[in-house]
Amino acid sequence: MSEFTLHGARIVVRAGALADAAALVHECAPARRPVVIADDNVAPLHASPIAAALGAELLTFPAGEASKTRQQWAALTDVLLERQLGRDTVLVAVGGGVCGDLVGFVAATYLRGVPVVQVPTSLVAMIDAAIGGKTGVDTRHGKNLVGAFHQPSLVLVDPLALRTLPAEHRRAGMAEAIKHGVIADEAYFHWIAAHGAALLARELSADVAHRLVLDSIAVKAGVVARDEREGGRRKILNFGHTIGHAVEHLSEYSLLHGEAIAIGMVAEAQLGELAGFTLPGLADDIRELCVALGLPVSIDRAFDAGTILALTRGDKKARDGAAEYALPMRLGEMNDADGRFAMAMDESFVRATIERCR
Ligand SMILES: NC(=O)c1ccc[n+]([C@@H]2O[C@H](COP(=O)([O-])OP(=O)(O)OC[C@H]3O[C@@H](n4cnc5c(N)ncnc54)[C@H](O)[C@@H]3O)[C@@H](O)[C@H]2O)c1
Numbered sequence: 001m002s003e004f005t006l007h008g009a010r011i012v013v014r015a016g017a018l019a020d021a022a023a024l025v026h027e028c029a030p031a032r033r034p035v036v037i038a039d040d041n042v043a044p045l046h047a048s049p050i051a052a053a054l055g056a057e058l059l060t061f062p063a064g065e066a067s068k069t070r071q072q073w074a075a076l077t078d079v080l081l082e083r084q085l086g087r088d089t090v091l092v093a094v095g096g097g098v099c100g101d102l103v104g105f106v107a108a109t110y111l112r113g114v115p116v117v118q119v120p121t122s123l124v125a126m127i128d129a130a131i132g133g134k135t136g137v138d139t140r141h142g143k144n145l146v147g148a149f150h151q152p153s154l155v156l157v158d159p160l161a162l163r164t165l166p167a168e169h170r171r172a173g174m175a176e177a178i179k180h181g182v183i184a185d186e187a188y189f190h191w192i193a194a195h196g197a198a199l200l201a202r203e204l205s206a207d208v209a210h211r212l213v214l215d216s217i218a219v220k221a222g223v224v225a226r227d228e229r230e231g232g233r234r235k236i237l238n239f240g241h242t243i244g245h246a247v248e249h250l251s252e253y254s255l256l257h258g259e260a261i262a263i264g265m266v267a268e269a270q271l272g273e274l275a276g277f278t279l280p281g282l283a284d285d286i287r288e289l290c291v292a293l294g295l296p297v298s299i300d301r302a303f304d305a306g307t308i309l310a311l312t313r314g315d316k317k318a319r320d321g322a323a324e325y326a327l328p329m330r331l332g333e334m335n336d337a338d339g340r341f342a343m344a345m346d347e348s349f350v351r352a353t354i355e356r357c358r
């Protein structure tokens with residue numbers, strides 16, 4: 001078992017932990033009435049046993065990003081209001097990042113805020129979405145534009161839940177794990193490279209699943225611990241995400257987020273090499289590992305460079321209309337850009353990089 005504390009959130013990582021979820025929820029949120037919320041894929045697999053053990057009601061919503069909306073936020077909030085649940089409520093979000101972000105936002109706002117327990121069941125949720133306290137929903141203007149910081153009371157991570165996760169989602173989550181290796185943990189990057197087959201195996205072993213999740217959480221929690229609200233260091237987590245988000249958008253979301261990030265990481269490492277910040281060869285190392293894990297690495301020829309540039313300028317991360325990039329120096333170390341951890345780049349470099357990554 002492994003435990004962290006992050007801005008008041010207790011993070012427990014243990015194979016088989018879901019079986020003890022009820023006891024841990026009671027321990028972290030004593031004398032509270034739990035309500036379990038999950039999407040309709042995860043409900044029968046993992047949430048229903050937790051609700052039964054807690055003697056709690058299980059609320060469900062349709063699986064998929066399309067549920068991460070103000071409408072779904074309102075619908076769940078209305079059910080809680082109809083049940084006349086008070087400030088002694090604790091919401092237990094069991095599922096992927098969609099569930100965690102949505103239920104986290106319901107918890108952040110219900111009666112001006114009730115505690116939430118995050119039980120992430122996808123790889124993205126375990127190593128990324130559930131760690132750090134960001135919650136929110138999408139709007140037609142873009143993803144994650146309405147939300148709140150709301151640290152969970154408890155994050156309960158059972159790496160064995162990954163065994164039921166569809167293969168494409170495990171693969172997509174691997175991109176964020178690779179990112180964590182690149183930005184802060186060289187040994188972890190090499191470990192992933194050495195265990196590719198085991199990481200993709202259908203019957204994921206408990207040891208491999210545990211190390212995969214634990215080391216990745218350690219990186220994310222370590223970064224967030226030093227910068228809760230993205231003032232500086234937290235920006236290194238955006239490696240691969242400037243070009244990645246543009247490509248994700250241009251694919252009309254046919255690429256999973258992690259797949260777009262794989263493409264974005266290779267491109268941004270290449271950009272760093274071109275600009276002289278990044279040790280030559282890093283882009284190739286990242287490309288090789290992504291390919292080995294079945295992740296895409298090339299920018300579709302149909303995606304016009306000018307359109308990609310325009311999208312990067314409109315990104316949430318852009319400052320004064322200029323796209324910002326978090327760039328690696330070498331495996332495990334990011335450029336600190338004089339404490340800003342991200343910087344604008346000459347667009348001619350970005351254009352050349354895009355063409356090189358076709
Ligand atoms: N808050 C943050 O800091 C943060 C960070 C990264 C991503 N996110 C958000 O997370 C979301 C993506 O998360 P995701 O990839 O987990 O998507 P998701 O929640 O849609 O889950 C992916 C799919 O896997 C299914 N699933 C999840 N766990 C399962 C399991 N153990 N067994 C079987 N099926 C399972 C889900 O039902 C869904 O169909 C995005 O909305 C993104 O914006 C948030």
Ligand SMILES: [Zn+2]
Binds near residue numbers: 241261
């Ligand atoms: Zn991401």
